[in-house]
Amino acid sequence: MRAELLEQIYTVVAQIPDGRITTYGRIAKMTEGATARMVxxxxxxxxxxxxxxxxxxxxxxxxxxxxxxxxxxxAKLRSEGILFDAVGRVPRECLWP
DNA sequence: ACTGGGGCCAGAG
DNA sequence: ACTCTGGCCCCAG
Incomplete structure (x- = not known):
């Protein structure tokens, strides 16, 4: 990994608020040049x-x-108040941003 | 230089 | 809602 991309990824992840979630792809788009797989x-x-x-x-x-x-x-997500449905999916309203 | 494989994704059936 | 496909870019061997 290029150090520059790593920094951008870390920066974005650090901004995810408590009780919210985001996806690999969304993080990738917030950076310049990273792909979801890299995240x-x-x-x-x-x-x-x-x-x-x-x-x-x-x-x-x-x-x-x-x-x-x-x-x-x-377990960590549940402890932050995130609920999972029967299939193990997270509700959309938890998505950040 | 080449290959296979990653905590993935969007699009098409 | 699920499977398949092609594309993504960076490593390790």
């Missing part, structure tokens, strides 16, 4: 000690992508 990759390789709300980033279907940490991620 996903950036979230996977987050450095230790970061303060980023990575759990608020989900996929375009408004579901938490299943990759192993999914259970923990859903």
């Amino acid at each position: 996903g990759s950036a979230m996977r390789h987050l450095p230790d000690g970061h303060e980023l709300p990575w759990h608020r980033v989900i996929n375009a279907s408004l579901k938490v992508t299943d990759h192993g940490g999914a259970v923990n991620q859903r």
Whole structure:
């Protein structure tokens, strides 16, 4: 990853408010040159000690992508007041921006 | 230089 | 609502 893109991605993620979520694709569009896959990759390789709300980033279907940490991620979101429907999807009104 | 694979997405059936 | 396809760009081997 180019450091410049990483910074932009981190900056956007850091701005996601409590109790809201956004998607990989939306973050990609807010940056210049990043793609959704890069955002996903950036979230996977987050450095230790970061303060980023990575759990608020989900996929375009408004579901938490299943990759192993999914259970923990859903737990974090629930603790912020986000509700999941029967299919595991997040309501649209939680979307940021 | 080449290949396969990523926490993806929009569009078309 | 679900599956398939092509495109995306950056790594690691």
